[in-house]
Amino acid sequence: MSFALETLTVPAAIQTDSAKSLAIPARVRDPRLDVVRGIALFIIFIAHVPSNWLWSVIPARFGLSDATDSFVFISGIASAIAFGGTFLRHGFWTGAGRIAYRCAQLGVAHLFLLFAIIAVAYQGSVWTGRDLVGALGVGHLLASPAQAIFEAFWLHWVPASLDIMPVYIVLLAMVPGMMLLEKLDRRLPLVVSLALYLANAAYGLDPIADSSTGRHWLLNPFAWQVIFFLGFAFKRGWLPVPPRSATLTVLAWGMVAVGVIYRVLPDGLGLGDAALWHALGGQLDKTNLDPFRLAHFLATAYLLHGLLIARPGIAKARILRPFEHLGQQGLSVFVGGMIVANVAGLIILKVGDGPLGQIIINLGGFLTLYGIARVMGWYKSAPWSGKKA
Structure with missing residues (x-):
């Protein structure tokens, strides 16, 4: 499980003229980040559709990590691009205010998604006769609606599988503190x-997701912040990007091989002690x-980065342009994708998970997400603000 939901941009050539040193540089989109984020969004959609045949071929089936890791890492990179400069150009309080505004937007989107999915499930219950x-898992809402709604506003009630956005809200809320630490020493964050x-590994800092059952968040923000801020650090320059080297490449491929062996080959097929694989x-x-x-x-990120550096044209390939559009509209596509995934589950209940059902949910789902991305891109371009044709 993004979650960079701001515009992904990279600085243009830095101006060296002292008279222009304070000018805000023009920025252009980085298609590599958009494409990777768009692919991650579609994989997240696939993973949330029940009985989806494509579930068996997504990267998580061949490794120890999945699209969630990519999404959170890219979120860190994109957040550094979208918000890091604000702190430097306009000061701490302006930057913190922008973060607060974005967190509020995400909070509204999360609540909308929560109740939209409940609405889809209710209508699906009417159509299928199933509960x-x-x-x-929203029993807390049904038993104590006022308390559950109050807790939902404060992220103290987070239904299972719906905590990706709350995690991102918490991670963004940490950014102002990290920017203050950067002023003291760029290594401190x-x-x-x-x-x-x-500290989380030692003491268990994971927050409660349901006060009625004691269930914790599916993704613990106090653990996942480390991958978010690694992405943030690479973009801010707190941490240098590892250079391309034969040694690192071999080590990276070795780790990938371990993941494939663990996921694909039962007990490693005799490659070492089976107990080690179970451990x-x-x-x-x-x-x-x-x-x-x-x-x-x-x-995997190191290998992918090396590939995109060696072959920069890959991200600009025409076949990947739809994913680039998905990545450009991360928030809208994520929210839409989660709703469409639940609707797809209803379709499977109606038509089955045979070839016809799979074509409908996967092709139809992708086209719907692509349509959402293009429509939101059109709205964000504000065509009504220009001169009349």
Whole structure:
């Protein structure tokens, strides 16, 4: 499980003239980030559709990490681009105010998504005669609606599988503090991030997602912040991007191979002690971003970065342009994708998960997400603000 939901941009050539040093540089979009984020969004859609055949071929089936890691990492990069400069150009309070505004926007989007999915489930229950609302795990809302709604506003009630956006809200809320630490020493934010990650591993800082059952968040923000701020750090220059080297490449491929062997080959097919493979499985804690999972993601990110550096034209390939559009409208596509995934589940209940149902949910789902991206792009361009043709 983004979550960079702001415009992805990269600075143009830096002006060296002292008279222009304070000018805000023109910025252009980086298609690589948009494409990767768009692909991650579609994979997240696939993963949330029940009985989807494509679920068996997404990257998570062949490794120790998945699209969630990519999304959160890219969110860190994009947040550094979208918000980092605001703190430097306009000061701390303006930057913090912009972060607060964005968190409020995401909070509204989260509440809309929550109640939209409940509405879809209710209508689906009417159509199918099954209790789809109960299957969502929203018993707290049904038993104590006023309390649940109050807690939902403060992210103290987060239904299962709907905590991606709340996690992003928490991570964004940490940015002002990290920017203050940057003023003291650019290494401090990463030190604090790592310390928080280790403190969570030692003391269990995961927040409550449902006060009625004691259930915790599916994704613990105090663990996942480390991957978010790694992306943030690379973009802000707190941490240098690892250079391309044969040694790092071999190590990265080795980590990828471990993931493939673990996922594809039962007990490693005799490659070492089977107990070691079972022990590895016991360590793959997604909620708290297990170190093996983090290492696997960083290995795949390193290899992908090297590929995009060596072949920059890949991200501009025509076949990937639809994914670029998806990545440009991250928030809208994510919210729409989660709703469409639930509608797709209803379609499967009606027509089955045979070839026809799979074509409808996957092709139709992708076209719907692409349509959402293009429509939102049109709205954001504000064509009504220009001169009349």
